[in-house]
Amino acid sequence: MMAASDSSVFQHALQLWKQADLPNLQEGLDQAIIEVKHHEEEALESRKTLATETKAFKKLDAEARVLQINKLIKMYQAEVDSLTSRFKFTEQKLFEVYGRLTEAPDPQPLLQSSLDALQGSDSIKQLQKENADLKDKLTKYADYEKLKARLREVEQNSAKTFAKRLVAKEQEVNSTWEEKERNWTKKEDELTKQLKTLKETNKVLNDKLSKQFGLDSEGSIEDGAEAKSSHVGAAEFRLLADELESSQLRILDLEKRNEELSGALAKASSAAEHDSELHSKDLQINHLESENALLAASLERERNSLAETRKSLGQQIQAVSQELASYKAELTTVRRKLVTYSDYEQIKQQLIALRKIEFGVEDDEADEEGDLGSALTAANKKLQSNLADLRSRYQDLEQSNKTLVTQVKNLKEQLQELEALNAKLENDLGKVEDVARFNDNMSMISGATRHITNRQGFGGKLSPTSSIIGIPEETETVGLASNTSILPIVTQQRDRIRNKNMELERQLKQSSLDRGKLLAEVASLRKDNQKLYERIKYISSYNGQGGSMREPPTSAGLDIESQYQNGYEESLHPLVQFKKSEQERYTKGRMSSPEKLFFSFASIILANKTTRLVFLAYCIALHVLVVITAAYSVSTTRAVGM
Numbered sequence: 001m002m003a004a005s006d007s008s009v010f011q012h013a014l015q016l017w018k019q020a021d022l023p024n025l026q027e028g029l030d031q032a033i034i035e036v037k038h039h040e041e042e043a044l045e046s047r048k049t050l051a052t053e054t055k056a057f058k059k060l061d062a063e064a065r066v067l068q069i070n071k072l073i074k075m076y077q078a079e080v081d082s083l084t085s086r087f088k089f090t091e092q093k094l095f096e097v098y099g100r101l102t103e104a105p106d107p108q109p110l111l112q113s114s115l116d117a118l119q120g121s122d123s124i125k126q127l128q129k130e131n132a133d134l135k136d137k138l139t140k141y142a143d144y145e146k147l148k149a150r151l152r153e154v155e156q157n158s159a160k161t162f163a164k165r166l167v168a169k170e171q172e173v174n175s176t177w178e179e180k181e182r183n184w185t186k187k188e189d190e191l192t193k194q195l196k197t198l199k200e201t202n203k204v205l206n207d208k209l210s211k212q213f214g215l216d217s218e219g220s221i222e223d224g225a226e227a228k229s230s231h232v233g234a235a236e237f238r239l240l241a242d243e244l245e246s247s248q249l250r251i252l253d254l255e256k257r258n259e260e261l262s263g264a265l266a267k268a269s270s271a272a273e274h275d276s277e278l279h280s281k282d283l284q285i286n287h288l289e290s291e292n293a294l295l296a297a298s299l300e301r302e303r304n305s306l307a308e309t310r311k312s313l314g315q316q317i318q319a320v321s322q323e324l325a326s327y328k329a330e331l332t333t334v335r336r337k338l339v340t341y342s343d344y345e346q347i348k349q350q351l352i353a354l355r356k357i358e359f360g361v362e363d364d365e366a367d368e369e370g371d372l373g374s375a376l377t378a379a380n381k382k383l384q385s386n387l388a389d390l391r392s393r394y395q396d397l398e399q400s401n402k403t404l405v406t407q408v409k410n411l412k413e414q415l416q417e418l419e420a421l422n423a424k425l426e427n428d429l430g431k432v433e434d435v436a437r438f439n440d441n442m443s444m445i446s447g448a449t450r451h452i453t454n455r456q457g458f459g460g461k462l463s464p465t466s467s468i469i470g471i472p473e474e475t476e477t478v479g480l481a482s483n484t485s486i487l488p489i490v491t492q493q494r495d496r497i498r499n500k501n502m503e504l505e506r507q508l509k510q511s512s513l514d515r516g517k518l519l520a521e522v523a524s525l526r527k528d529n530q531k532l533y534e535r536i537k538y539i540s541s542y543n544g545q546g547g548s549m550r551e552p553p554t555s556a557g558l559d560i561e562s563q564y565q566n567g568y569e570e571s572l573h574p575l576v577q578f579k580k581s582e583q584e585r586y587t588k589g590r591m592s593s594p595e596k597l598f599f600s601f602a603s604i605i606l607a608n609k610t611t612r613l614v615f616l617a618y619c620i621a622l623h624v625l626v627v628i629t630a631a632y633s634v635s636t637t638r639a640v641g642m
Contacts, residue, residue: 013105020100030336139297190246
């Protein structure tokens, strides 16, 4: 799974970098750099011309300046247009590069993993060698399973043969014992018969002897012995004849048994020969099968080695092709860079001249034999003086802006009051027009006179409108007649108020225009101050000893400088704030709740100088309290121990 994920990551990165098309991007950037340098040379020439014209314009008198001011303004406008077009071109190329490289991954982890893989190639080669040796051994032992099966078969055959031999031996022993038992039985029967014959013969002889002994007790001894010997000889002859007969029968049985055993022996010998022949053929077949397995394993090993060789050769050819392509691309890039850097010395001289012009060092004041440090020192001093003047002008403009804001506020209040009076007058005029519908002029005059007399008699006060046109108050119930003779007076008063209102509106518009001009001038001064700060920053970074030449700034200067520093840091790159916000969002998204709490606490503490000093004082006080508490506890412990 790990190898698969690494492969997918590499494929995704390869696809993204292929979409980025880095060689074409580099070629386009090289062309863009050439074009930028061309524009830079043109801008340098135009700025030199502009600086020359400006110096010449400064040396002219007032009348000549009036005549030459339009030409100089057009030149400045052309320079501004050129800077705008260069900025647009640079911004377009920047967004083009950003659009191509925004999704491209960081190549550092991929290169690191590739380097680790290259470092582990020695161990991989050793493992491959061991794998090849093991494959060779495995090829040699390819007939292991067959040998194992043969051994198992031989063991089974041996067990079967042993069982057969055991059964045959058992049968042989049984047959031998049966044969012996049968012989013993026959012999026993013969001996029994002989014993029986002898007993009968003995009995017959005893009977004859007893009869002869009773008949011829007085015969001679020789006749008795001869008769006895003749009887004994006849008995022995009969016994021998019986024994011969039994022996002949036994011989016949043995011959018959021998024939049976000879046939069984022939059958057994033929079966053994067949078994031995089968065994030899099985051995030959097993030997051929083992050789066949070894040959098949060797063939498979050779095929695998051939495939691996082809694969390695293909990889080597591909690697060589890629390396050749990379070398060609690198060679092309180096050639383009050499062509681009061919005017290095010229650009260096132009850069020195451009810095001198940019920092306001005039040609007649610059020392041609001096180094760039002296020019930068003079430019730094001049920029510091300009910065001090601009600060004073900025403070004056801020004060005047505050005054104008106060005046505008007062004018707005007066305008509101006048608008209220105008609305009241218009309401009164509406009432007058309602009253004018009456035709009796004298009755209105008399009514107005009566009304004025009554109000004076009662000691009341009349409003300005009522005193002029004689309109009754809302609390009064007496109807008054119309008087058209006072309409011109009211109309003139309304016209005067309108004229005054228009004049106030013109003054308000003029003050608004003045305020807008002042705000534009303040914005321009801020931009100039920011540019001056950038130049001072550049000089400080270029000349390490530039900080020692500065005057010690005041607290107000520090505040203004901090504002310029913040604006300068925000305007360094259009994607800085986006990158910071994305990085902050990504960091906070992966933080746990305690980490977020700690991060917020740290942000609050490090927000400004006051919080940092308060936190430092708190830490010092806490440490002092801990030390005092520890010392007190130690002294108390010692006192208690004593």
